Structure formats: structure tokens, C-alpha cells
Amino acid sequence: MVHKTKQDPDSLRRFRRQLHEHPELADSEADTAVRVCAWLEASKPDEIITGLGGHGLAAVFAGTETGDTVLVRADLDALPIPDRSGAKWQSQNRGVSHACGHDGHMTMVAALAPGLADRRPRRGRVVLLFQPAEEVGIGAKRVVDDPAFDRIRPDKVFALHNLPGHPLGRVLVRPGTFAMGSVGMVVRLLGRTSHAAYPEHGRSPAAAMTAVIRELESLGTERRPGEPRRMATVVHARLGEVSFGTTPGEAVVMATLRSDTEDGLEQLRKTAMGCVRGVATSNALDIEIEWRDPFPVTVNDRECVELIDQVARSQGLEVETMEEPIRWSEDFGWFLKGASGALFGLGAGTDHPPLHAPEYDFPDELIEVGLRLWRGLLDRVTDSRLHEKTDRG
Numbered sequence: 572m573v574h575k576t577k578q579d580p581d582s583l584r585r586f587r588r589q590l591h592e593h594p595e596l597a598d599s600e601a602d603t604a605v606r607v608c609a610w611l612e613a614s615k616p617d618e619i620i621t622g623l624g625g626h627g628l629a630a631v632f633a634g635t636e637t638g639d640t641v642l643v644r645a646d647l648d649a650l651p652i653p654d655r656s657g658a659k660w661q662s663q664n665r666g667v668s669h670a671c672g673h674d675g676h677m678t679m680v681a682a683l684a685p686g687l688a689d690r691r692p693r694r695g696r697v698v699l700l701f702q703p704a705e706e707v708g709i710g711a712k713r714v715v716d717d718p719a720f721d722r723i724r725p726d727k728v729f730a731l732h733n734l735p736g737h738p739l740g741r742v743l744v745r746p747g748t749f750a751m752g753s754v755g756m757v758v759r760l761l762g763r764t765s766h767a768a769y770p771e772h773g774r775s776p777a778a779a780m781t782a783v784i785r786e787l788e789s790l791g792t793e794r795r796p797g798e799p800r801r802m803a804t805v806v807h808a809r810l811g812e813v814s815f816g817t818t819p820g821e822a823v824v825m826a827t828l829r830s831d832t833e834d835g836l837e838q839l840r841k842t843a844m845g846c847v848r849g850v851a852t853s854n855a856l857d858i859e860i861e862w863r864d865p866f867p868v869t870v871n872d873r874e875c876v877e878l879i880d881q882v883a884r885s886q887g888l889e890v891e892t893m894e895e896p897i898r899w900s901e902d903f904g905w906f907l908k909g910a911s912g913a914l915f916g917l918g919a920g921t922d923h924p925p926l927h928a929p930e931y932d933f934p935d936e937l938i939e940v941g942l943r944l945w946r947g948l949l950d951r952v953t954d955s956r957l958h959e960k961t962d963r964g
Contacts, residue, residue: 583682583942584935586610588660590674591932594649594667597704600626603647607681607701614684616699620723624713625703629723631696632687634953638695641952642725642910643945644903645680646673646705655929671926672733672919675933677701679731679941686946692953698723708864711902715909727875727952728912730903731944733937735925737891737918740940742883744915745893746876751800752836752868753829753900758783758847761857764811764820776822779854780810786846787826790839799835802898803828803843831896833868866900872911879915882947888940899926917941 595603604626611619616630623629626647652670654662662668669675680699687697700723704710714720734743760780765773784805791801805826811819828843830836844860851858883890893916903914919937924930 580939583678583938586681587674587678587933587935587938588658590677591658591669592660592663594662594664594669594674595647596651596667597648597707597710598625600647600703604628604701604703607647607677610681611684611699614688616684616688620719623700623702623719624710624715624717627701627703627710627714629698629700630684631698631723632684632691633696634692634694636694638692638953639726640696640698640723641692641949642698642700642723642728642906643680643683643949644700644702644728644730644906645676646710647677647701647703648673648706648710650706650927652927653929656932657930658932668929668931669933670928670931671706672931672933673705675733675937675941676731678938679945682938682942683945683949692949694954695726696723697949697953698725705902708866708900708902711905715905725906725910725912728906728910729875729879729948730914731917731941732901732914733919733933734916735919735923735931736921737916738889739918739920739934739936741889741891741918742879742915742944743891743893743918744871744876744879744913745896746871746873748831748868748896749871749893749914750869750897750899750901750904751802751829751831752833752866752904753827754836754840754865755863756826756828756840756843757861757863758824758826759859759861760822760824760851760854761859762820762855765818767814767816767818770818773818773820774855775818775820776854776856777810777819779850779856780808780822780824782850782854783824783847784808786850787824787843790842790846799830799832799838800896801828801830801835801839803839829898829900831868836868866902867904867908869901869904869914870907871913872907875911875913876915878951879913879948882951883944886943886947888944917944
């Protein structure tokens with residue numbers, strides 16, 4: 572893909588819409604990575620690293636003086652959701668769409684490359700990272716664990732996520748926990764099948780399945796002051812197989828557990844296991860428990876949040892400090908375990924379709940807002956302009 576160093580809004584919209592037309596699921600983002608890589612290569616970064624944690628890639632722009640490595644992250648993957656946006660650039664991949672706005676996130680970060688090529692950071696390095704498999708909670712951990720990541724391991728790391736339901740362009744920040752951590756719990760209740768005419772010859776988990784659902788959904792409904800927030804949501808349940816002649820011998824219940832602290836999430840796991848085992852024992856059933864899709868709590872650095880706040884206000888943008896963390900989870904928290912940084916929100920419009928809705932399409936008007944924010948933040952973090960002012964004064 573060829574683009575001008577000084578990009579116009581139309582070229583960015585076209586790039587975003589091309590990404591939207593060709594979405595790919597987590598761990599399958601090969602073509603998306605190729606598109607992004609071609610865009611980045613036109614700016615001739617010092618280095619492009621591919622194959623990071625799967626299909627991830629990173630472009631490195633080095634400064635003239637030593638300093639911190641600052642990483643800006645975007646996400647590559649789409650969702651298994653049909654595209655019903657009605658847009659001319661609607662998804663060409665049946666049943667797959669960028670219903671979370673990752674196409675917009677990629678565009679805003681990729682658009683930084685030409686400017687960084689024109690004016691390198693004064694100090695340190697800027698890394699533009701495009702991470703795979705965010706939606707399933709494994710991409711960031713794989714990137715961090717990839718040996719190639721050692722070449723770009725950051726001192727500071729930032730990311731944003733668009734937030735429908737908030738005014739377009741409003742910046743939403745929160746020091747400390749920004750997004751809750753979560754984990755998926757799979758419970759298998761194992762009894763014994765029998766003929767439906769002789770249920771007493773088997774051990775049906777039907778009553779136990781109902782009790783497990785009730786017990787899990789009651790967790791986190793009460794919260795004392797000062798305690799971590801906890802949530803448990805049953806997302807799937809299945810009893811036996813479809814057969815009018817068979818009493819079921821197995822049931823599966825799946826739930827998502829959430830908390831705003833790591834300790835709270837661990838305590839919730841233990842409580843949930845205790846409840847489930849108690850139900851199984853009282854119903855003479857065996858049990859299997861499996862854990863899936865772990866997302867760490869996203870904990871923002873206070874100074875980094877203050878910097879985002881200052882940059883946004885200097886550009887005349889509204890800033891809101893959220894009272895409560897966002898309930899959904901983000902694997903960006905893995906990066907924050909080894910670097911200071913922050914995840915922040917950018918309002919996508921009060922009447923915009925919600926994230927993960929089939930009607931969702933990233934608002935193109937947000938591209939320029941996000942790009943200006945990223946440029947302003949990188950100027951501050953890499954001292955690109957602050958030191959020039961200091962030198963003159």
C-alpha cells in the first residue's frame with residue numbers, strides 16, 4: 572500500500588474501511604498483518620518485527636538520543652459476529668466483523684508512522700505494536716513471552732479503546748483499575764445415563780445444574796464497602812443430549828467470573844469452586860472444572876493517566892474520570908505488568924451501536940481525534956517538543 576507521508580483524512584478512512592471489509596478472527600490475522608505491514612513499510616521505520624506472538628508485528632522508530640522505549644498498541648483481530656452495519660464497506664468474510672472497532676484502532680496507530688518518519692522522537696524509541704488475538708485474551712501474553720519482544724520491551728506503554736455510549740471524542744480515564752480482570756469457568760457435572768423410563772437406574776445432573784446456575788449467579792450480588800467488586804455471569808448451559816428415551820448423565824455450565832482486583836478474582840474463583848463442589852457432592856455427582864480465557868486486571872499508572880489528561884485538555888477535548896472500572900476485560904493488562912502505562916477510552920457517540928453488536932461500525936470521525944491525541948502524547952513522552960522549548964528558553 573502506497574501512501575503519502577502527510578496523510579489526508581480520506582486516505583485514512585479508505586485504509587480503515589479496507590480493514591473493515593477483510594476482518595479475521597483471533598490467531599488468523601495473517602492478511603490483516605500483511606496489510607498493516609505494507610502500510611508501515613512505506614514510512615521506512617528502523618525495524619519491523621513480524622510474527623510476534625502469532626501474527627503480531629511492530630514498527631520501531633529510534634530517536635537521536637538515548638531514552639525510554641514507548642510502545643503504542645493496537646489490536647488486529649475481529650469477532651465471530653455477522654456484519655449488519657449496512658455500510659458499503661461491509662465485511663466480505665461471512666460471519667466475521669470488526670464489531671469492536673479494532674479496524675479504527677489499527678488505523679489511528681498506523682497513521683502515526685509517517686509523522687514519526689518525518690520527525691523522529693528526540694529521545695528513546697517509539698514502537699507501534701499491532702497485537703493479535705486480543706478478543707480471546709491470549710495475544711498480549713504471547714507477545715510479551717515471545718523472545719523477539721525483548722528487542723522492544725517498553726518502559727511505557729499505552730492503548731486506547733473506543734467507547735460507544737459516550738460523547739464522540741470524549742476522553743475517559745481512570746487511575747488504578749481501568750478494566751476488570753476475568754476468567755471463564757467450565758463446570759462438568761458427571762452422573763450416569765439411564766433409560767428415560769427408569770430414571771432411578773441413573774444419576775441425572777438436572778437438579779444439580781439448576782443449583783449450580785443459581786449459586787454462581789448469586790456470587791458478587793452483595794458488596795461491602797472497601798471490598799473488591801465481583802461478578803459471575805452464566806454464559807452457557809447444556810444438559811445431556813437430545814433424546815426422549817434417555818435420562819441425561821452429564822451437564823455443562825459455563826460462567827465468566829470478573830473482579831476489579833487480582834486478589835478479588837482469585838477469591839471469587841475459590842468461592843465458585845467451593846459452591847460447585849458442594850452441589851456436586853450433595854447430588855452424588857463427579858465434577859470436572861476447567862479454566863479458560865484469563866484476562867488480567869488492567870491497572871493504570873497514575874502519572875501516565877495524568878499525562879493523557881493534560882494532553883487531551885490541551886487539545887480542547889472533554890475529559891471524564893470514571894468512578895467505576897469498565898466491566899469488560901482487556902489483555903492489555905499483561906503489558907502493564909512489566910511497564911508503566913495506561914489504557915484509556917475515547918467516546919464513539921452517545922447513540923452509536925454498542926461494542927460487539929452486529930450493527931456496529933467504527934465512526935470515521937474519531938480517526939483524526941485519536942491521531943491527534945497519540946501525536947500529542949508521544950510528543951510529551953519522548954520530549955520531542957518540550958526540550959526544544961527548553962533549549963530556546
